Amino acid sequence: MSTVMNLLLIRFALIVGAVVLLVIVGFTALVxxxxxxxxxxxxxxxxxxxxxxxxxxxxxxPRGRAGRGGGARRAAARAVLRYLEDARDDGRPSR
Incomplete structure (x- = not known):
C-alpha cells in the first residue's frame, strides 16, 4: 500500500511541477x-x-481522457477574448 501511495505522490509532484514551470514560462514571456x-x-x-x-x-x-477540464479551459479562453475585445473597444492598450 505504501508503494502505491508513493507512486501517487510522485505523480502529483510531477504534475504540480509541470504546472508551475508552465506558469513561470508564461509569465516570463509576458514580461x-x-x-x-x-x-x-x-x-x-x-x-x-x-x-x-x-x-x-x-x-x-473532447479529445484526451474523457475531456477533463475542457470546459474550464474554454471558459478561460472566452474570458481572455472578452478582455481583449474590451481593451480594443476602449482604445486602451492590452496589458
Whole structure:
C-alpha cells in the first residue's frame, strides 16, 4: 500500500511541477513582450487561436481522457477574448 501511495505522490509532484514551470514560462514571456513593446502585436496574433479554441474547433467530442477540464479551459479562453475585445473597444492598450 505504501508503494502505491508513493507512486501517487510522485505523480502529483510531477504534475504540480509541470504546472508551475508552465506558469513561470508564461509569465516570463509576458514580461519580455511587455518590455519590448510587442504585447499588442502578440495579443492580435493570439486572438484567432483563442477564438478557435473557445468555439471548440469544430470538434463534437473532447479529445484526451474523457475531456477533463475542457470546459474550464474554454471558459478561460472566452474570458481572455472578452478582455481583449474590451481593451480594443476602449482604445486602451492590452496589458
Amino acid at each position: 519580455i513582450l511587455k518590455r519590448g513593446g510587442r504585447l499588442p502585436e502578440a495579443c492580435r496574433a493570439a486572438e484567432p487561436l483563442l477564438r478557435a479554441f473557445a468555439e471548440g474547433g469544430g470538434r463534437d467530442r
